[in-house]
Amino acid sequence: MNDNEQKLFSSYPKNVSYMNDRLAVDKSFDIIKLDLEYADTNMAMFMIDGFAKDDIMHLLMKFLANLKPEHLKPDPLTKLLKTYLPYIEIDVQEDLNKAVDAVLAGTTALVVDGIDKIIMIDARTYPVRSSEEPDLERVVRGSRDGYVETIVFNTALTRRRVRDRSLRMEYMQIGRRSKTDICICYLEDIADGERVEELKHILEAIDTDGLPMAEKTIEEFLSSRYWNPYPSIRYTERPDTAAAHLYEGHILVIIDGSPSVMITSSTFWHHLQHAEEYRQKPMVGAYLRMVRFIAVLFSIFVLPLYYLLSINPELLPRGLEFIGPNEMGTIPLLVQFLIAEIGLDMLRMAAIHTPSSLATALGLVAAIMIGQISVEVGWFSNEVVLYLAVAAIGSYATPSYEMSMANRLVRIFLLLTTAAFGVIGYVVGITIWIIYLTKMRAFHIPYFWPFIPFSYKAFRDILVRIPIPLKNRRPTFLNPQDPDR
Secondary structure, eight states, X not given: OOOOOOBOOSSHXXXXXXXXHHHTTTTOTTEEEEEEEETTEEEEEEEETTTBOHHHHHXXXXXXXXXXGGGGOSOHHHHIIIIIOOOSSEEEEOBHHHHHHHHHTTOEEEEETTOSXXXXXXXXXXXXXXXXXXXGGOOSSSOOOOOOSOHHHHHHHHHHHOOXXXXXXXXXEEOTTTOEEEEEEEXXXXXOHHHHHHHHHHHHTOOOSOOTXXXXXXXXXXXXXXXXXXXXXXXXXXXXXXXXXXXXXXXXXXXXXXSOEEEESOOGGGGGOOGGGGSSOHHHHHHHHHHXXXXXXXXXXXXXXXXXXXXXXXXXXXXXXXXXXXXXXXXXXHXXXXXXXXXXHHHHHHHHHSOGGGHHXXXXXXXXXXXXXXXXXXXXXXXXXXXXXXXXXHHHTOSOHHHHHHHHHXXXXXXXXXXXXXXXXXXXXXXXXXXXXXXXXXXXXXXXXXXXXTOHHHHHHHHSOOOGGGOOXXXXXXXXXXXXX
């Protein structure tokens, strides 16, 4: 597509013909072109069926129908904008190509004979579902609204909770063909200005046809390590969670077409926090956070450690000899674990593609596949099923879905290194994992901060859910302009 600037022609028929050709009105049934005549003046209106609000457009056309030639004198453009087109979101455009792009995004374009600008009427509406609590971030007590796929709705949900005069919503488009709407959201008085400008520069430099996967496509451009499984950006579908991060100094990226809002910058520990911890009393929230940390550690280390102790029973202290398998089974222990891991992922994918009406049948299949019958036929031992269940619960207890998938790959990696090199493989594998995370950076911020490099106060705030009245400082790694809350 040619995105070169094209100024309006001096001839009204040429302008209408140009837009007609660029929009391919005759080839797409949903692109509407209306040839109108109001106040003895030729006009043409371009819009997308399904985007334009019929009642608003009908009302505006009624106003135009009552016009007389003398009403548009001496300055027809000013008269239309300020008097006879009573609508909130109205603008002018001098570039025909930009006008075409705006029409494809849902704006209505009004071309008027004798006016050297196109009047853009943003009377659009998008198909949208109702705001519901997101499935991945449910809380026992708290708000039940969540982001949807429409960017204007999402910005409104955010501003509803952040009524700060310094809240900025900066608009841009990404994608040569898709022209996807993007919003960068931050508090100007708090967020680091250099990070805001850097993020804008990175987004503006994205050169691709479109964003078919919305936020996931943008993340791959923002992340410099394409094959790194660990997420460098946190996602949320909860407006209250997004607002809390704004107050800390984070920058949000809201993408049209996605209910997930991107939170930058984020560390390893941000992906282990959940809104439920702050919806409970501080002591209960601190307990829930500790349980979650333990569950995440179990999801990574329990299976490799159990395998290590099973093949090296001499490592078990006295009184813990029961940890090893009572019966090794006909299949090697490592192969059992790998089959079970692949089986779990198969079940997870099957659950995504299974209609809810067949969920019970899928549960029965899962019970047969990884259950007593599999043990009886010799596929698995009882201990394998037990420890695999512990690891799976730890994965599902991880708030971030992306983090849980990355930890699952690390668990398989530790299993393989332990099987290959025993105790040395287990220890070296964990060391490589820690070094790998330590060397990671998300927007120049150490991924493992504040554990490495160590910061006592910051690490204490992460390890224990601190009461809000005592949490009077913003995270230092964000370099906030106003560090005092």
